[in-house]
Amino acid sequence: MVLPAIRIGFMESPAHKLGPGLAILLVCLVCLFLCIQAFFHFGPCRPLPGIPRNKLSWMGFKGDIIEVFKAGNTMDWLLEQSRKHGPICQLFLRPLKQPFVLISDYTVAQAIMLKRKEWDRSDYSIELLSGQAPMHHINLKTGPEWRAHRKLIQDLMGQSFLNNVAAPNIYSSTLNLVELWTMKERTANGHAFSATDDVIHSTLDAAWAFTFGDAFPVKAIHQGTISCAPVTFTEHKVTFGSPSQLPAVEATLGASDIVGELAASPCPTTSWYIMRATSKRVKRHLAIRREYVQEQIMAAVERLHVTDPVLAEGKVKFTSATDFVVRRVKDCAESAGEVPDYLSETVFGLIIGGHDTTSTTKSWGLKHLADNQIVQDRLRASLRASFSLATQERRMPTVQEITGTCIPYLDAVLEEILRLACSLAILDRQATCDTEVLGHHIPKGTIVMMLNRGPSFTEPAFDEALAGGLSVAGTGSSWVVHTLHHFMPERWLETNDQGRSFFNPKAGPTLPFGSxxxxxxxxxxxxxxxxxxFVLLVWRFKLHKCAPELSTYDAVETLTYKPERCYVNLESIKE
Ligand code: HEM
Structure with missing residues (x-):
């Protein structure tokens, strides 16, 4: 009786119809689960033994990706992980790939970056950056090809280029900013206004000017000048109209935004392919950039054949970075018999490298100076004293005066701005062989991410035992740990035997440019x-403190770590 009943029930219920299918599905799921577990325990993304990690896991998938998405801000989340786990931990941020190792210690990070044979630029940063410039040397592993690319730009950090080409161009772009802000300040009448776009535009103009020469026809800052009419006044701020950007400006600034979008994706390479295939914006930007860079390279090639009558016979006058690079290409081509085809990426790299990190650092600097009036006053006083002739003659310091005068307090302010700005807050390297960090085995291919803020930089280091017995603090009383997050340029100043103050760039831990x-x-x-x-802005304007809601230190993450709000409340200083 029982059996038929069961049989009838079985036969009649829909579950019975699914019976064998369900069983097969269950078996498949169990097999899949076991495969995933095996993959996670023996495959490439298995945890590194002994290195702290989050215990979160779902079916073997580590939960870090979900957590970082939930947090919204990668930097804050990474800092939270380092505070939780110590100077070293591992994070599962890429599906089915090896964990990243996160290092939060100045001495350990520096040691890694200095060991040239064991560590190299990582595949991850290459994935992020190479879509738009696959042959730029930032995307090459260290080796003969990387060295050949670097050789092309070797003149650009020499005194001749810096003093004769870069400095005058940066100076004149900054004067345009001063002019624009003088107009805005009059209209703003004691209200703050957003400095973000103006700083970005003037820095981009400077980068274009030193890369292509001052004849480059596009100027980003001029659009701001046109839009000087105020649109809205509120209690604390005035908002100026922002006109539509010129295509070249939009296409160039868009390059950093794309990197930010890729960094937010767990699979940057796939995201880039989709973006490039489907996004009209990305296609347009790439085409515009390629066109203007090519045009300027061709102009520089023509200039190469024009000799300057003022110079010695047969010598060419170089007016831009592209002139220097094209001359190097010619030398290489003559010796190697071919013209390198990565030239346009090398040139575009100067513009991207030259504007994004620098403008972000300037924005953080403006905030710190406005919020630290004593520092600002002391800086202005030392500028007035150092440029005594300019003070006497009631004029701005010239570019030669600015570049040729030693002002320890100015150097200290700039170093402190860089220390706290951390415009590129995460440095990365990949192990080229099996190695060891803080006593842990690190297999070949592992990517380490090193923070240049947080523990040992802007907050106390982990205790020595935890950090492998390495010392991390700076020297002198200005480096006491509870003041590490304060803006205190004095920490970079020391006194010599004659009682004179001097700037010591090695006074304490900082890695704004990597190592x-x-x-x-x-x-x-x-x-x-x-x-x-900073000389010209502090000379010309008093930067008042802005209202608290405009003075927050929250950040947004694109290619760089930018302040979410950068406002200035200016008062012109009459000469
Ligand atoms: C305040 C300004 C700047 C900051 C804070 C900054 C910061 C950095 C950092 C942190 C790195 C990574 C270093 C590492 O991995 O160890 C880097 C790399 C690089 N930067 Fe800058 N940078 C600045 C300005 C510039 C400028 C003006 C240029 C060029 C015109 C430039 C070109 C490069 C290049 C080409 C690399 C890659 C080097 C390589 O991989 O061989 N940067 N920068």
Missing amino acids: GPRSCYGRKLGYLDLRIV
Whole structure:
């Protein structure tokens, strides 16, 4: 009786009809689960033994990707992980791939970056950056090809280029910014206004000018000048109209936004292919950039054949970075018998490298100076004293005065801005062989991400035992740990035997330009730009503190780590 009943029930219920199918499905699911578990325990994305990690996991998939998405801000999430786990931990941020190792210690990070044979530029950063410039040397592993590409730009960090080409161009672009802000300040009448776009545009103009020469026809900052009419006044701020950008400006600034979009994707290469195949915006930007860079290269090639009568016979006057690079290409072509085809990426790399990190650093600097009035006053006083002739003659310092005068307090302010800005807050390297970090085995191919803010930089280091017995603090009383997140340029100043103050760039832990053979190529250019801009702005304007809601230190992540709000409340200083 029982059996038929069961049989009838079985036969009649829909579950019975699915019976064998369901069983097969269950078996498949169990097999899949076992395969995934095996993959996670023995495959490439297995945890690295002994290195702390989050315990979250779902069916073997580690939960870090979900957590970082939930957090919204990658940098904040990474800092949280380092505070939770210590100077080293592992994070599962890419599906089915090896974990990243996160390092939060100055000394350990520096040691990694200096060991040239064990560590190299990582596949991950190449994935992020190579879509738009696959042959730029930032995307090459260290080796003969990378060295050949670097050779093309070797003149650009020499005094001749920096003093005769870069500095005058940066100076004149900054004067345009000063002019624009003088107009805006009059209209703003004591209200703050957003500085973000103006800083980006003037820095881009400077990068275009030193890359192509001052004859380059596009100027980003001029659009701001046209839009000076105020649109809305609120209690604390005035919003100026923002006109539509010129295509070349939009296409160039768009390059950094694309990197930001790719960084938010767990599979940047796939995302880039989809973007390039489907996005009209991306296609348009690539075409515009290619066209203007090619045009300028051709103009530089023509200039190469024009000799300057003022110079010695047969010598060519170089007025732009492209002139220097084209001359190097000619030398290489003559010796190697062929013209390298990565030239346009090399040239475009100067514009991207030259504007994004630098403008982001300037934006953070403006905020710090407005919020630290004592520092700002002291900086202005030391500028007035150092440029005594300009003070006497009631004029701005010239570019030669700015580049040729030693002002320790100015150097200290710039170093402190760089220390706290961390425009590129994550440095990366990939192990080229099996190695060891803080006593942990690191297999070949592992990617380490190193923070240049947080523990040991802007907050106390982990205790020495945890950090492998390495010391991390700076020297002197200005480096006491509870003040590490404060803006205190004095920490970079020391006194010599004669009682004179001098700037010591090695006074404490900071890595704004990375370190080692793959450190920032444009470091000197970056310092030069910051120097000219902060001298002229602090000379010409008093930067008042803005209302609290405009003075937050929240950040947005694109190619660089930018302040979400950068407002200035200016008062012109009469000469
Ligand atoms: C304030 C300004 C700047 C900051 C904070 C900055 C920061 C950095 C950082 C952190 C790196 C990675 C270093 C590493 O991995 O160790 C880097 C690399 C690089 N930067 Fe800069 N940078 C600045 C300005 C510039 C400028 C003006 C240029 C060129 C015109 C430039 C060109 C490059 C290049 C080409 C690399 C890659 C070097 C390589 O892989 O061999 N940077 N920069």
